[in-house]
Amino acid sequence: MLKNQKDMLLYDSIAASEPRNTKPVSCQFYYMLLQSNRLISLDALRGFTIAAMIMVNFPGNEQYVYFTLRHSKWNGLSFTDTIAPVFLFVIGVSIVYAYTKRLTDGTAKSSLYKKIVFRSLKIFAVGMFLNLMPEFDFSNVRWTGTLHRIALVFMFCAVLFLNTNWKQQAWIAVVLLVGYWLALTLIPTPGVGKVMLEPGVNIVAWVDSKYLPGKMWQGTWDPESILSTIPAIVSGITGMLAGRLMISRFSPGEKVNYLMTAGLFSAIAGYFWGLTFPVNENLWTSSFVLVTSGLGALLLGALYFIVDIRGYKKWVRTGVIFGANAIAVYVLADVLALFFYRAGFGGLPLNELVVNELVQAGMQPELASWVYALFFVAINFVPAYILYRKKIFIKL
Structure with missing residues (x-):
């Protein structure tokens, strides 16, 4: 009872x-x-995603990077393109677990709203700090970024979760994806007179040019734009739908089956939608959402089967440690990069010195750059491990 x-x-x-x-x-x-206990597979997926973010953000040399470890220049999908949406998917799953428990504990929604907004503002503020660092040039500041998008998606999805059921969330996701698709493919770009989906001349870039303050990442457009935040919210909603499945009364085996099946069909649907509305991270197209959310569901399903059902927990210990302080470790990586990518000897920063030595030893430049990136991930693992061992969990 x-x-x-x-x-x-x-x-x-x-x-x-x-x-x-x-x-x-x-x-x-x-x-x-x-x-x-906590869903270990979810903690592991969160941690591995953060580790992957650090790896692709800090190569040994920007000039020598494998294609799939770069963001796609425009249409297409690389490994790097999938990291941010999978993390938003994980946020959605986490919202279900966190706020179902709080509602069950009898916490008033008004209190939860305050905490949600406050947490979002903290994450957004940290994102601004990273954008300003190290020069802190307020006259040339960028108001968007990875943490900014995480903050907005978390806030909207958490509030949505508190006020809707899973069916309503699913319909909202459909409406937003279809509406975004219609907007980008039917509304001509002002000043151009026709529908455009090219860099800097589409309706998304036009809205940013009118309403987005500060500088843009690519000069005339920004990948974390105003309009593309809408489908990014859907990436979080798909995670909430997966989280709803994970707390359902289905057996563990049924959960895996449903999650993997949904992930497969989502990825397939996104692929075929991409034939007319290209898979594009920079625009965060509707097809991109379906493909990457499908990948998120497949990864979570696989980890859930391996870790939570089969019990192979040691395999994911590294991911769990990173995931315990995911955003804090992500921020720490930017701070540590000030030393590891600026300090050096003979006029060269440390990363270039190491890569040059590896290349002179006969290693391929791209491989040397990747090895240094993995080394930097390992460096960030040290403080993550210390925090985990001391049971210190920094919640931004």
Whole structure:
């Protein structure tokens, strides 16, 4: 039996939205769910994603980088392009776990709203700090970036979760993706007179030129633009849908099956949509959302099977350690880069010195650059490990 009324409320909220043809499960199942440990596969996926962000952001030499470790110049999909949307997908899953528990504990929504907004502002402020560092030139500041987008997606998705059920969230995702597709393919770019999807001359870039303050990453356009934040929110919503599945009363095996199946069909749908609305991270196109959210679901499903069902937890320990202080480690990497990418000897920064030595030893330049990037990830693992061992969890 459930121990108190709060547990019963969660049981009712979960059971009410379950498919009617599923087999009834005892209340004890939901109580065990409430009391269970964190989803280790989710923590691992969060950590591995942050480690991948650091790896691609800090190569040994910007001139020598494997294609797939760079962002696509425009249309297309590289490994690097998938990292940010998968992290937003993870945020969506995490929202379900975090706020389902808080609602069950009887926390008032008004209190949750304040915490959500405050946390979003903190993440946004840290993003601004990283953009300004190290010169702190306020006259040439960029108001967008990875942390800025994380802050906005988290805020909108968390508020949405508190006020809608999973079916409403699914419909909102569909409307936003279709609406974004229609806007970009039907509305001519002002001043051009026709629909354009090329860099700097599309409707997304035009809106930024009118309403986005500060400088843009690419001069005339920015990959973290105003309009593209809309489909980025959908990346978070897809994570919330996956999270809803993970706390459902389906058996672990059924959860894996549904999650992997949904991921596969999402990626396929995104691929075929991409034939007419190209997969493009810079515009965060609707097809891009489906492909990357599908990948997120497949990764979570695979890790859930390996780690939480089969019990192979040692395999993902590194990811769990990174994931325990994910955003804090991401920020720390930028700070450490001031030394590892600026300090050096003989007029060359440390990264170039190391890469040059590796190349002279016979290593391919791109491989040498990647090896240094992995070395920098390992450097960031040290403080992450110390924080984890001391059970210090920095929540931005």
